[in-house]
Every structure is written in C-alpha cells, then in structure tokens.
Amino acid sequence: MPAETSAALPIxxxxxxxxxxxxxxxxxxELVHRGSQIVDDIDSLIFTRDVPGPAAWAQNTWLAPREYRVDSIGDAARRLTSIQRNWHLHSIAHHRRARLIxxxxxxxxxxxxxxxxxxxxxxxxxxALLDRDRLLASPVCSSAFADGHPIFAEDRTGPPNxxxxxxxxxxxxxxRRPGPGxxxxxxxxxxxxxxxxxxxxGAEIIAVDRADLAPQIMxxxxxTTWRGDAFGVTVDDLERPPDWILSDVIAYPSRLLDLADYWCHACPHAAVIITVKCQGMVDPAxxxxxxxxxxARLCHLAANxxxxxxxxxPEGGPPEAVFRGPDPH
Structure with missing residues (x-):
C-alpha cells in the first residue's frame, strides 16, 4: 500500500x-508526579499517556506521535514527506538506516x-526508527528547534561569562524582550x-549583588549597581515597579520559589524570568x-x-514550557 494512504499503527x-x-x-x-502513565522508554525517549503536553525536564516533547510500518528507506522518506516538509532525525536505533532516510x-x-x-x-x-521497518514520527513538537536546541552565534569577547x-x-x-524605556x-x-x-x-538595569560586576558592565x-542581598530587595525600595524581574542567582529551590512568588504578586504586570537551580536529587512536588x-511556566533550556x-x-509565556491549567492562548 502506498505510504501516503497506509494507516498508522495502533499505539x-x-x-x-x-x-x-x-x-x-x-x-x-516529574511525569510520575503529574500522573502520566509511562508506557515505555528507549534511550532518551520516554513514552507516556494520560497527561499530554510538554514536560519541564524534557528538552523536546513529541506531541502527535504516530508509528508506521515501512517497507524500505524510500518508503519511510515518502511517508514523512507526505505529512510535511521539515523533519529532524533523533536517532535511537538502526542509526545508519535512519540516517539514509x-x-x-x-x-x-x-x-x-x-x-x-x-x-x-x-x-x-x-x-526515529524503532525497528528496521517501524517508523516513529511526530509532525508536532513542543520545540521548533532540532532536539530543542537553538544554536546561537556566540559572542566570545563582550560578555563576562x-x-x-x-x-x-x-x-x-x-x-518578547526588554528595550529602551x-x-x-x-x-x-x-x-x-x-x-x-x-x-x-537598551534597557535600564538595576543590578543587585554582594559582589561587583565586571568593570566594563559597571x-x-x-x-545602576546596588551592593546587597538579592533576596532583601522589595518593590518599596524602587522608584517605580520594574517592567522586568530577572534572576540567575544560586540558591535552593525553596528560596527561589519565595523569590518568584513575591515578585509575581508585587509586580503583577511585569515579566519575570528566574533560573531555578536544583542541587542533587530533584523533588518534583x-x-x-x-x-x-x-x-507560571517552567522549561529546561538548552543552555541550562x-x-x-x-x-x-503577561501574555502567558513560551508554549515550549509546561504550565498548569488551560493555555491562556
């Protein structure tokens, strides 16, 4: 039967x-805590049911997976192109055959x-190929980047780290991003x-830390640099509520949760981005x-x-990230 008309296999x-x-x-x-049923795992891929949508610790989530029986390399390629143009191989088995596809x-x-x-x-x-004649394909993924990894042209001279x-x-x-004003x-x-x-x-920055910034930044x-505790600043210390609150400070998740909770309530219209550092084992609860x-939304960046x-x-956050409740979009 031609690839264009052959039915997907039951999964x-x-x-x-x-x-x-x-x-x-x-x-x-994370998946067990949120109630997902883990059906299988192969290499880096975890197969689940019952709670669809992205997961925070997933680099990419395949949102519409299907399996197909394919007769040959050409048959597999025709099957994929009959669905859509752009595909990325995440190889987990039969690597040479998958590469030829x-x-x-x-x-x-x-x-x-x-x-x-x-x-x-x-x-x-x-x-990916699950077997020589068994193709796993998802035309819809949480990330528009291959394996969830955007690659940037790096600046190796300007930033201090x-x-x-x-x-x-x-x-x-x-x-969205901050800018002048x-x-x-x-x-x-x-x-x-x-x-x-x-x-x-072009944004105005109030930079809080106990240590100095690099001289070229200062x-x-x-x-404007403030020497002090990142956890000791309140909205009352500022001339006006900030448009953005950002933090990459090292602290336990419980302290960072308090930080996020305070600023999200103190500045309900601001954009908030905070790195949640995890030491050792992660408590999903x-x-x-x-x-x-x-x-709120959470995701694992490629740079994390x-x-x-x-x-x-304000508009809900990245669709790549996990959230609770209906999508505001």
Whole structure:
C-alpha cells in the first residue's frame, strides 16, 4: 500500500518526551508526579499517556506521535514527506538506516541564530526508527528547534561569562524582550552576563549583588549597581515597579520559589524570568509548586544544566514550557 494512504499503527501512548541531557531521572519523576502513565522508554525517549503536553525536564516533547510500518528507506522518506516538509532525525536505533532516510528528505539549513532572534514559524517534526521497518514520527513538537536546541552565534569577547546564552535563549522563547524605556531589576547579577544582554538591548538595569560586576558592565550609563542581598530587595525600595524581574542567582529551590512568588504578586504586570537551580536529587512536588503561581511556566533550556527556567509573562509565556491549567492562548 502506498505510504501516503497506509494507516498508522495502533499505539498505547499519546506523547513522547525527549529527556534533557543528564536529566532523565528528573523527567521520569516529574511525569510520575503529574500522573502520566509511562508506557515505555528507549534511550532518551520516554513514552507516556494520560497527561499530554510538554514536560519541564524534557528538552523536546513529541506531541502527535504516530508509528508506521515501512517497507524500505524510500518508503519511510515518502511517508514523512507526505505529512510535511521539515523533519529532524533523533536517532535511537538502526542509526545508519535512519540516517539514509534523513538523507532522502528535503534539506534544512540550521544556521546559527543572531540575537535578537525569533523562533522559526515553520513546523519541525521529529522522527526515529524503532525497528528496521517501524517508523516513529511526530509532525508536532513542543520545540521548533532540532532536539530543542537553538544554536546561537556566540559572542566570545563582550560578555563576562557564558550565562548570557541562557538569557538569549529565554528571551527568544519568550517572544518578547526588554528595550529602551524598560526598567529591569536583576537580582544576583554578578559578574554581569545577563546585565550585558539587557544593556545591549537598551534597557535600564538595576543590578543587585554582594559582589561587583565586571568593570566594563559597571561602566555603562544604563546600569545602576546596588551592593546587597538579592533576596532583601522589595518593590518599596524602587522608584517605580520594574517592567522586568530577572534572576540567575544560586540558591535552593525553596528560596527561589519565595523569590518568584513575591515578585509575581508585587509586580503583577511585569515579566519575570528566574533560573531555578536544583542541587542533587530533584523533588518534583517542590518544583511543581512554581506552577501554582498564576500564568507560571517552567522549561529546561538548552543552555541550562541541572536547572530549569521559570517564566511568568503577561501574555502567558513560551508554549515550549509546561504550565498548569488551560493555555491562556
């Protein structure tokens, strides 16, 4: 039967989660805590049912998975192109055969992104071979980037550390960014990687830390430095409520939850982005409490390590991230 008309095989799952590098256990614990039924796992892919949608510890979530019986490499390629144009191979088995299928698909040039960047509008599906004649394909994924990894053209001379890549990625996924006229409160700013990003965007920054920022960052006329505890600042200390509250400070999740909760309530119209650092084993119940904050979302950035990024944006936040309740869009 031609690939275009052959039916998908019956499956027992509705979602496939691709674990972020080194975060498989955290992903499994998150899925179990939220009530997902784990049907299978192969390599970095976790197959689930009952609770569809993205997961925080997934680098990418395959939202519309299907399986197909394919007779040949050409048959598999025809099946994929009959669904849509753009596909990325996430190889988990029969690697050479899977690569030959990918080579027959229309090419995609993944050029490094120049920040400020935009999320691609064209859908990007993911596929893999489960067996020589069994194709797994999802035309809809949570991320528009291959394996959930946006690749940026890095600046190796300007920023004082590589933390700037986290904020580049977070603002890209946020689909909005600060600019001239915006006031940004950055909590725990030293040595200034995030401050450097905000300054280059033209925003006014209040940078709070016990330590100094890099000299070239402190020299900017848009940067005001406050020496002190990132957790000791309140909205009453400011001349006006900030438009953005941002933090990459190192602290336990419980303290960061208190920080996020305070600023989201104190500045209900501000955009809030906070890195949630996780030491050792992750308590999924504790992490899920971040989602109790109205309009909050969590996701694992490609630039994150053993940490998540918290978003509370006026328009709801990145669709790549997990949220609780109906999508505000």
């Amino acid at each position: 027992e799952y509705d979602t496939v989660h691709q674990a972020a590098d080194g975060q498989r256990d955290a992903l499994v614990d 990918a080579d027959k698909l229309p090419p995609i040039r993944f050029k490094p992104l120049e920040f400020p960047a935009f999320v691609p509008s064209a859908p990007l599906g993911s596929f 590589r933390a700037y890549l986290k904020l580049w990625e977070a603002l890209t996924l946020a689909r 915006d006031v940004c409160l950055e909590l725990g700013a030293s040595p200034g990687g995030w401050t450097w990003v905000l300054d280059r965007l 020299a900017s006329t848009r940067v 504790e992490i899920s409490r971040f989602l109790d904050i109205k309009n 390590k053993h940490e998540l990024t918290f978003f509370r944006l």
